[in-house]
Amino acid sequence: MRRAVVVVLTVVVLAIGTWIGWPREGGPVDPSAPDAGVAAPGGQDEFGGPDASADDTPAAGGQVTGPVDEPVDGEPAAGDPAVEVTAEPEFDETAPSTPVEATWDDTVRTAALDAARATMTAFAATDQDADAWWDGLEPLLTPQARPVYQDVDPRLVPVTQVTGDPEVTDETSTLLAEVAVPTDIGPYTVLLTRADGAAPWLAEQIRPPEGS
Template identity: 75%
Template sequence: MKRVVIVVITVVVLAIGTWIGWPREGGPVDPTAPESTGAFAPGSPDDFGSPASSTENDTGAPPATEEVEGQPGAGEPAIEVSAEPEFDETAPSEPVEAAWDETVRSAARDAARATIAAFAATDKTADDWWSGLKPLLTPQAQPVYQDVDPRLVPVTEVTGEPEVTDETSTLLAEVAVPTDIGSYTVLLTRADGAAPWLAEQIRPPEGS
């Protein structure tokens, strides 16, 4: 009887000791293991063995994209729109009607005189001679006279007053200009009534 009581007490003590030392959940407790917080520590591997992403901030949202210098930010146009070009509102939209009067004749005579004077300036270098004559010629006449050697031009000066000899057209005129070797004829033209007279041809005296 006494032996049975001792065996029973021993079994109860072992059962109590085992119950006290066994963890309540999940098996034996390692006293050296850090206490789990239920969240991954920064930089620690996640369930898939990769470190936690470092691109998220403390709120869990991805960081705002930084603007790059020289590049448009959000909401800004990619191309800068320049101002509209300005137009000269004073420029005539239609050609000015041409007509003959004493002012127009005087302008034609002056244009012819200036043309022959520049043509006769043979004492200048070829470049200076051309620089003086070119602005007085039409764009079509410039290639014709550009390669003229001024040393071969026989006329040297204007000796009298020019005279308009043909004014049949309001946009064309012929003007005779007296020189030291005879009368040169200058054919003038203009784009409209407001445009200047320009020389289209320089004709030497007949028989020269």
């Protein structure tokens, strides 16, 4: 009787051990089989789990084929440097420099006499046509005086030549000067002006002799 019980218990234990080591699908796993320990196709093991190394495998060319960060709502993606680009400041190269102090001396006085002579010489060149007459006179006038003399008909200008040396008659201002210029019909007065001590003298007015 005892022998029969022992035999029955031995059979039960062997059956339980065999059942525990038996795979759920197919027969027992043979360690020497070619497919033993090889993950199932698609990067999954035999229990259907994902292969953890799939996303870490570099693609051709050495690049990682894992997920790529993308910008969200205009913000830089993770890992992108936060660079703020600012425009370079612009500088005005045409800004006026500091004015040069104006004074009176022999050089300044000579420049005023020459400017007055040149203005009256161009103004008295009435033997030219209107265009040529204006081309000679315009550069010697201030921007304010040009519209005044631009439409003058040289045929109506009574003076025809300068007959003597100019003379400064008023130099009380360092930026204004009056110069008398002798002509064939009497002395003309040329009012000159300059912007500062480095600027040239330009004619603001050409006044005919009194009573002419």
